[in-house]
Amino acid sequence: MKRVKVRKGDNVYEGIEIPSVDEKYLVLKLDNGYNIAFRRNEIKVDIIGEFEKKSKKIEKKEARYRKELRDVSIIGTGGTIASKIDYTTGAVYPAFSPEELEKMVPEIFELANIYPREVLQILSENMNIEKWKRVGNAVIEEINKDRSIVIAHGTDTMHYTASFLSFTLKNLSLPVVLTGSQRSSDRPSSDSRMNLFCSVKFATTDYNKVVICMHGTMEDTFCYVHKGVKVRKNHTSRRDAFQSVNTKPVAKVYYNGEIEFFEDMPAKHEKRAYFDDKIEEKIFLLKVFPNIAHEILDFLIDQKYRGIVLEGTGLGHTPSILYNTIKRGIDEGVTFCMTSQCINGRVNMNVYQTGRKLMELGVIPCKDMLPEVCYTKMMHVLGHARESDEIRKLMRTNIAGEIIEDTVIL
Amino acid sequence: MKRVKVRKGDNVYEGIEIPSVDEKYLVLKLDNGYNIAFRRNEIKVDIIGEFEKKSKKIEKKEARYRKELRDVSIIGTGGTIASKIDYTTGAVYPAFSPEELEKMVPEIFELANIYPREVLQILSENMNIEKWKRVGNAVIEEINKDRSIVIAHGTDTMHYTASFLSFTLKNLSLPVVLTGSQRSSDRPSSDSRMNLFCSVKFATTDYNKVVICMHGTMEDTFCYVHKGVKVRKNHTSRRDAFQSVNTKPVAKVYYNGEIEFFEDMPAKHEKRAYFDDKIEEKIFLLKVFPNIAHEILDFLIDQKYRGIVLEGTGLGHTPSILYNTIKRGIDEGVTFCMTSQCINGRVNMNVYQTGRKLMELGVIPCKDMLPEVCYTKMMHVLGHARESDEIRKLMRTNIAGEIIEDTVIL
Structure with a gap:
């Protein structure tokens, strides 16, 4: 791929030209990770170099159990948080292996003992009752091993899933935190890293309910934690698309690990957690x-x-x-x-x-x-x-x- | 009706007890116009007087034509802006006579020569294509008399109507302003007075498009004017329920009559305005x-x-x-x-x-x-x-x- 300079009127843009679906357009990946499309007949293009993909040197961490940390299971279901761009078509496709977590967000291994588990590999528009049941049962299996839960989920239907799980996961003793990403994780602008960090951090608290943890603003400063039954995806693409509706969020989790709670901790359950699968599908x-x-x-x-x-x-x-x-x-x-x-x-x-x-x-x-x-x-x-x-x-x-x-x- | 003092815990509320649909509740109309419902078993009630409806002295204005003012037709379709409370059931029902406008908002007669015209008397959830056509045709009749248009409309579907009219009213030479009310006009907290004032004021400008003009905040300070194709009712009951989506409002109209435009005036049309009734209904x-x-x-x-x-x-x-x-x-x-x-x-x-x-x-x-x-x-x-x-x-x-x-x- 080529590094190019695009002139449109008085403005100059620099970035990598990536394949476009429509040849009338030139699509430019900016250095901040955003893509811009230009009508070819409105711009002047100068090639300024070849683009080489940087191979980041990853320091392999040993997944060593540390007794002083909580155990957190990260359940993969697919979605953008587990996606990469296919540069031949320009499209994003799901590509998650639990091991990649360590490359992607090594810092979460400082927060908890991490147990990745892939349950589904779908884009979340295809989420349905049968798949919800698989997720629900997997959550209970992990919870009953005393592990808090982070669910990596596509954002399209994350709020439907959070609500479904809020009603069907009973006697939760530990948090169930859904999180996702509005930009795929191999883009520099991806929100997945902070979202995962804050979600794992929140999973180590005693807030034993189903919540969604996603960017609080456009910046990488903090995430909001929203009740699973009071949250909605209110924007197609912004990082802070998820918002609490008719109430305030549960907490703010800063990227330095600090948590600010806006409400009291829920009561504990003494009984064993279970997934209530009695569902009317129609x-x-x-x-x-x-x-x-x-x-x-x-x-x-x-x-x-x-x-x-x-x-x-x-x-x-x-x-x-x-x-x-x-x-x-x-x-x-x-x-x-x-x-x-x-x-x-x-x-x-x-x-x-x-x-x-x-x-x-x-x-x-x-x-x-x-x-x-x-x-x-x-x-x-x-x-x-x-x-x-x-x-x-x-x-x-x-x-x-x-x-x-x-x-x-x- | 009785004026009462209600004690609930440490709080004391004073107002008029109005009939409740459910006898388990006492419904109190506060002096600010809001209603509160209390469970009767949780409160202590003291009767402190009888309520007499104040009869406001209305100074009858003569609808006299003033050459220096623009002509504005106010088209009534029903909805809360034209509603009153039925105190026997507590419900709101439509009750609009164009003459009442003068009692309700005498100040609009200082802004323009007002021509009220009742086209429909419905709650807006019953708006449909046949009724849209009646409104569209009435607008054109009035526009062709060189009158700007204010449409008093129920808020439930006002944004659907504004959008429909935006596509079907062609070559508009004058503004078409939809407005409504989230609280019926005989409540002290009604927003209808300022909404009508600002709408008539905006109708006297040259902004020849279909817009919605409603409260900009909870206060009686200003209205926002929204493009008819970029606005949505985003709250069930707040005065500022209507919001521009994916764009900023067209203008701000202050209750003192000042207008602040956020964009340029649209181009004028030389051709005669018409209602394009070629509609696919399915x-x-x-x-x-x-x-x-x-x-x-x-x-x-x-x-x-x-x-x-x-x-x-x-x-x-x-x-x-x-x-x-x-x-x-x-x-x-x-x-x-x-x-x-x-x-x-x-x-x-x-x-x-x-x-x-x-x-x-x-x-x-x-x-x-x-x-x-x-x-x-x-x-x-x-x-x-x-x-x-x-x-x-x-x-x-x-x-x-x-x-x-x-x-x-x-």
């Missing part, structure tokens, strides 16, 4: 929008979905054209839960006649739960309860910190 | 999530949907289990557009193999377009184009400011 998450037709709901009912999470508008509404079908579904035993596509705030179906009507039909208002969280919670709740009163009660009761009660109605 | 907006089954897509294709907006994960992905059905749809002439459920950021399907695969199938990556905007844009584009190449080109070309090009790919 749940649908449906975003409501103007002109949505009732036929889609009829179809879901015909397909024997047992639960439907409505991502309603505003305080929790749907077009009234859906009411009859919702009634039909509820008559046939389908559970309907209401959340809001506004993301921030809480459902309140008492304010408008339309919300009250939906509640009369039997739709369950799900307070300040994120739609994605409500979806995974329904899988868990409908795996256990069949009676509508019990389902309603469980959906509106805090199981894993997913609900923050609020006395202010409006 | 468009579906589908949120993708882990475990989504391909049957739902098969159903939408069977139902003859012509366009499907995928609200994908991350940079624009779906589970690979959907690929075959997407291929089937594209083979049958269905257009698939990709947006991201992350909301912030932009789709980039070149980064991962999975994104590249979706592009090979023919899915159109929709840059930094919001899913809701992509949905209304597809209605417009598929109403005009039938050839897949033309559709692709139009979807990826800026029509109303919905795309912000960016040379940084990742």
Whole structure:
């Protein structure tokens, strides 16, 4: 590959030209790791040298057990944190071997005794219930060896997985920390190194819940730790894409290893941890929008979905054209839960006649739960309860910190 | 109604007790207009007086034409901005008569010659294409009388409507400003007064595009004016729920009438404005999530949907289990557009193999377009184009400011 200087108007960019999918564009990898694409007809290009990949000298560390450190299992599932760029196509592909951890982030071996374990090798858009079960069972096996857990996960669906595990991992005695990377680990701008460092550090605490630990800002200064049921990926590409919604983060972990907690340590569990695999799989998450037709709901009912999470508008509404079908579904035993596509705030179906009507039909208002969280919670709740009163009660009761009660109605 | 003092623990609240839907709760309207609900078994209540509704003395203004002012038509569609509380049920119901404007916000009559016109009386969750057409046609009638437009709209779907109108109102010579209210106008905490004031003020400028004008903060200090294709309701109840996404607002309108523009005035149109009602109605907006089954897509294709907006994960992905059905749809002439459920950021399907695969199938990556905007844009584009190449080109070309090009790919 060639090192080039690109002139566009008054600006000059320098970097490595990498293969482009579209020959109309020149793609430049800058020294800070970012890529820029230019229309070839708008630029002037000077070749200034050949690019040679630097081979970093890696000092091999011996994985020696140190009694004074906690044990942390790093569970690999794939995703960008375990990915490399394919320079022939310019695309990123998964390529994780647990041993590479030591090359990538040698400093975590100072924080804990590290046990890498690869459970899956997928991009996280392909995460599903069967794979969640494999992860859940692996977590329990490791936890029962007294190891805290770090799960390296693709960022696309990390918050769905964190929420699912929050409801299904019971009696956790140690932290389960999900982390990932928005830039692949062989890019200089990768966030994987600090994310892994902070995640392992947090895993050595007594915060025995499922959390997500990712960059707190664009800088390599600290990570935020978010409750697994109160977090969302709110940006496609920024390092600080993950944000706590309707609450503050659990803690800040600085890159020097200091931890600042924003809340008290949860109570300890005396009973043995287990993975609760009683899951209702037929749940649908449906975003409501103007002109949505009732036929889609009829179809879901015909397909024997047992639960439907409505991502309603505003305080929790749907077009009234859906009411009859919702009634039909509820008559046939389908559970309907209401959340809001506004993301921030809480459902309140008492304010408008339309919300009250939906509640009369039997739709369950799900307070300040994120739609994605409500979806995974329904899988868990409908795996256990069949009676509508019990389902309603469980959906509106805090199981894993997913609900923050609020006395202010409006 | 009774004025009461409520003690809960060490806290004391004073206000008017208003009827509650659930007798287990006492609902208190505080003097600042907010309502609080208390569990009756957790509080002590003292009645301290009877509540009498203050009858404000309204000075009737004569709607007199003033030549030096611009003409502004206020189009009523319903929603909270035109709502009142029903004190017997505690619910809010629509109750708008154009004349009430003068009682509510007499100061707007100092800003412009006001022409109120009620087009709809609905809560905005019931907004749909037929109603959008009525609004669009009414806007053009008023614009062609040389009147700027303020549309009073429910907040649930205001951003969908703003986006729809942005694509379908052509050659606008004057501003079209949508506004609404998060609190009904007979509450002391209502935001409707300042929102209407700032909207009318902005309507008197030369910014000839569709915008949303709503509270910029929780305070009554200023409104932000957002592009109709770059804005979203991001909170269920806060006054500052509407936010510009992936761009900054157009302007700030202070409650004293000052306007601070953040961009240049758009070019003028010489041609006559019109409402372009060529709309493809069979468009579906589908949120993708882990475990989504391909049957739902098969159903939408069977139902003859012509366009499907995928609200994908991350940079624009779906589970690979959907690929075959997407291929089937594209083979049958269905257009698939990709947006991201992350909301912030932009789709980039070149980064991962999975994104590249979706592009090979023919899915159109929709840059930094919001899913809701992509949905209304597809209605417009598929109403005009039938050839897949033309559709692709139009979807990826800026029509109303919905795309912000960016040379940084990742």
